[in-house]
Amino acid sequence: xxxxxxxxxxxxxxxxxxxxxxxxxxxxxxxxxxxxxxxxxxxxxxxxxxxxxxxxxxxxxxxxxxxxxxxxxxxxxxxxxxxxxxxxxxxxxxxxxxxxxxxxxxxxxxxxxxxxxxxxxxxxxxxxxxxxxxxxxxxxxxxxxxxxxxxxxxxxxxxxxxxxxxxxxxxxxxxxxxxxxxxxxxxxxxxxxxxxxxxxxxxxxxxxxxxxxxxxxxxxxxxxxxxxxxxxxxxxxxxxxxxxxxxxxxxxxxxxxxxxxxxxxxxxxxxxxxxxxxxxxxxxxxxxxxxxxxxxxxxxxxxxxxxxxxxxxxxxxxxxxxxxxxxxxxxxxxxxxxxxxxxxxxxxxxxxxxxxxxxxxxxxxxxxxxxxxxxxxxxxxxx
Amino acid sequence: xxxxxxxxxxxxxxxxxxxxxxxxxxxxxxxxxxxxxxxxxxxxxxxxxxxxxxxxxxxxxxxxxxxxxxxxxxxxxxxxxxxxxxxxxxxxx
Numbered sequence: 122x123x124x125x126x127x128x129x130x131x132x133x134x135x136x137x138x139x140x141x142x143x144x145x146x147x148x149x150x151x152x153x154x155x156x157x158x159x160x161x162x163x164x165x166x167x168x169x170x171x172x173x174x175x176x177x178x179x180x181x182x183x184x185x186x187x188x189x190x191x192x193x194x195x196x197x198x199x200x201x202x203x204x205x206x207x208x209x210x211x212x213x214x215x216x217x218x219x220x221x222x223x224x225x226x227x228x229x230x231x232x233x234x235x236x237x238x239x240x241x242x243x244x245x246x247x248x249x250x251x252x253x254x255x256x257x258x259x260x261x262x263x264x265x266x267x268x269x270x271x272x273x274x275x276x277x278x279x280x281x282x283x284x285x286x287x288x289x290x291x292x293x294x295x296x297x298x299x300x301x302x303x304x305x306x307x308x309x310x311x312x313x314x315x316x317x318x319x320x321x322x323x324x325x326x327x328x329x330x331x332x333x334x335x336x337x338x339x340x341x342x343x344x345x346x347x348x349x350x351x352x353x354x355x356x357x358x359x360x361x362x363x364x365x366x367x368x369x370x371x372x373x374x375x376x377x378x379x380x381x382x383x384x385x386x387x388x389x390x391x392x393x394x395x396x397x398x399x400x401x402x403x404x405x406x407x408x409x410x411x412x413x414x415x416x417x418x419x420x421x422x423x424x425x426x427x428x429x430x431x432x433x434x435x436x437x438x439x440x441x442x443x444x445x446x447x448x449x450x451x452x453x454x455x456x457x458x459x460x461x462x463x464x465x466x467x468x469x470x471x472x473x474x475x476x477x478x479x480x481x482x483x484x485x486x487x488x489x490x491x492x493x494x495x496x497x498x499x500x501x502x503x504x
Numbered sequence: 505x506x507x508x509x510x511x512x513x514x515x516x517x518x519x520x521x522x523x524x525x526x527x528x529x530x531x532x533x534x535x536x537x538x539x540x541x542x543x544x545x546x547x548x549x550x551x552x553x554x555x556x557x558x559x560x561x562x563x564x565x566x567x568x569x570x571x572x573x574x575x576x577x578x579x580x581x582x583x584x585x586x587x588x589x590x591x592x593x594x595x596x597x
Contacts, residue, residue, distance in 0.1 A: 161538050168541060274541035282531075354549045354585055379518075379544070399581055401595065408591035419592075422585035424549055 122292065127318045129153040130475070131310050133297050133333050134325035135160075136167035137273060137461050138453050140280035141468025142323055144201075147287035149472055154289045155319075156281075157312060159296035163277040166327040167461055169397075169429025171350060171373055171385050173364045174462040175212045175268040176237045179228040179501040182438060184235045185482050186463050191267050193465035203279035206272025208378050210362035213247060214263045215256055217369045222261040224501055229263050239265040253360050253417040259367075270364055270375050273461050280468075297326075300336040300450070307337065307449035321475060323451045328395070328430030330440075330454030339444045341489045343455045345430040347392040348385060349403040353421045355380025361415055366504060372410045373504050382418065384411055387504055399426045431458040434489075436497035441467055442488040443474065451475055452489070457503060514562075515555040517548020525559060529566045536560060536577030546577065549585055 129151055132139045135158025143156050158164070174194055176187035197205045216222035232239045240263065247262045248254050256262075281291060292314065299311035300322060309318035326333045328345040361382055364375040374384040384407050404426055411418050434440060434455035444450040453471050456463060470480035486498060510523030520543045533539050536546070536559055545559060546552030556576065564571040 161535055163541055164537065278542055353588070381547075404582075404591055405594050408588045411588045412592045419589035420587055422549070422587050423582060423591060424551060424585045425547070425580045426582070427580050 122290070124315050125155070125290070126316065127153070128155040129319065130155070130321040130323065131317055131319040132156045132323045132325055133310065134158065134165070134327055134330070135162040135281075135291065135293065136165050136325065136327050137163070137277045137280065137464040138167075138327070138456075138467065139323070139325035140277050140284060141464040142325055142453060142471050143289045144280045144284040144287070145468045145472035146475060147284050147289050149476055151476070152288060154284070155317060156284075156289060156291045157295045157297055157310070158291070158293050161293050162281055162291065163274050166429045166432065167273050167277050169350070169427055170273050170458075170461045171375070171383060172270040172273050172377070172461065173212065173268075173366075173373060173375065174271055175265065175364070177212050177214060177228065177232060177239050177263065177265050177268060177502065179224070179231070180438065180498050181231065181235065182486060182498055183500055183502075184232055184237060186466050188235065188237050189466040189482060190463055194271055197276065197279065197465060201279040201283040203275065203282060205276040205279050206378065207269065208271065209267055209269035211250065211264050211266045211364070212268035213242070213250055213363040213365050215259050215365060215367040215370055216261045217259055217367060219260055221369050225261065225263045228502060232265070237265060238267075239263050251361055251363055251365060253415045254365070255414060255416050264363070268364065270377070272377075276461070276464075297333060297336070300333065302337060302447050302450075305446060305448060307447055321449050321451065323453060323471070323475070325453045327454065327460065328432050330432055330452065334452060337444065337447050337450045339447055339450060339452070341440055341452065341455070342492050343432050343434055343440065344393055345395060345432050346388065347394070347397060347428050348388055348431050348458065349399060349407075349426065349428040350383065350385035351404065351407055351423050351426040353382045353418070354424050356382070356421050360417060365414065368502065368504060370410070371504060372407075372414070374411065374414065381424075382411075382421065386410065395430070397428045397430070399428055432460070433457045435492055437500040437503050438498045439463065439467065439487055440489045441471055441484050445490065457500075514558050515543070515545040515548065517550050517554070518544040520545050520555075522562070525562055526566070529563060534563060534567055535575055536563065537575075540577060551580075552577070
């Protein structure tokens with residue numbers, strides 16, 4: 122592919138965030154957009170994620186983002202012209218402690234006030250929603266039927282293919298090694314393939330976004346933590362249709378439409394070494410969770426385990442803004458494990474912001490200056 | 505190549521044909537891992553034991569590179585499928 126020395130917008134990162142931002146900018150009429158990806162498209166956190174999509178959140182911002190994204194996913198196939206593997210079988214939240222159940226109910230009231238029809242379900246009904254479920258030790262459950270999961274690969278490729286049709290250029294195997302600024306404004310990027318001058322640069326580098334920000338002279342407190350996950354061989358549908366999730370139980374488990382069951386949890390020791398290896402400890406711990414929670418999976422085989430990076434902020438909510446000290450440098454990062462599910466909405470809102478429009482959901486609160494001010498928007502509902 | 509060969513199933517786990525693999529290579533999905541992400545080739549119970557070599561040869565043919573230069577893609581544990589109940593019992597520490 123020929124190399125052009127200039128662009129109107131450079132997006133750093135070929136995950137779902139970068140692809141959604143590029144697509145939404147092109148849809149709004151921006152002509153010369155280049156997406157740079159150091160590996161291949163969807164090779165980072167997006168392609169390693171648990172694939173969940175939910176509106177069951179504990180802060181108003183995340184509820185609004187969650188519901189807006191669910192609504193986007195519902196018509197994404199039509200908009201992008203490619204099946205994104207959407208499966209809306211709901212999220213079934215499982216509380217094992219009274220305090221946890223109270224928090225779920227508090228969040229449910231907030232969700233209900235924002236048009237999200239989450240409800241409390243009994244254990245009997247939970248077993249109808251998830252026939253193989255064994256959770257007699259749970260205190261309570263909440264359920265939202267429009268939550269679910271989609272295919273992160275297909276969703277990202279759908280955004281990329283739609284963006285390409287609108288003229289966006291994608292450079293794979295191209296790593297950004299420096300970000301150029303002049304007089305408090307962005308000037309462009311330096312990459313392993315050459316330089317590109319651009320008045321707008323977007324940092325959508327996922328687990329590496331704090332390093333790209335630092336190249337631009339922008340300090341964000343994001344850090345990246347390794348989380349592990351596994352997948353089984355495909356089995357008949359109906360073993361675990363919804364996303365089963367518990368904060369105290371420390372798990373999320375769902376069955377994809379093709380039959381494989383995916384499960385992950387929060388890591389012990391919170392590894393921040395940027396290694397994406399796999400551990401026996403995780404495999405053993407997660408397998409115990411599977412057979413306790415879904416006893417019928419005892420004879421189901423694990424075919425693959427891997428890991429990926431959560432790019433985490435101090436309040437587990439994203440950084441979505443323009444930098445104060447470097448105009449033209451925009452950030453979309455720090456999704457703390459939820460970058461896939463929020464990409465349809467965050468990509469649209471940031472594209473509006475870049476074009477000087479008012480994003481239709483206000484994102485002022487998601488500026489990284491909140492961390493310095495101590496004005497955190499702490500999200501309680503995170504595994 | 506005959507059109508007929510396009511119907512041959514290359515990845516038996518996910519039932520992906522040679523025609524589909526050629527179609528996505530032509531769209532720029534020129535590495536094994538990219539084809540894996542878009543078509544699920546190599547993601548089934550055999551983890552690519554059946555299809556990987558054939559797909560690498562197909563990438564080599566379409567890109568004009570020697571097959572030895574085509575990256576074989578990522579290999580992930582476990583080496584063979586293991587039942588959850590066996591894993592849950594734990595191992596020797």
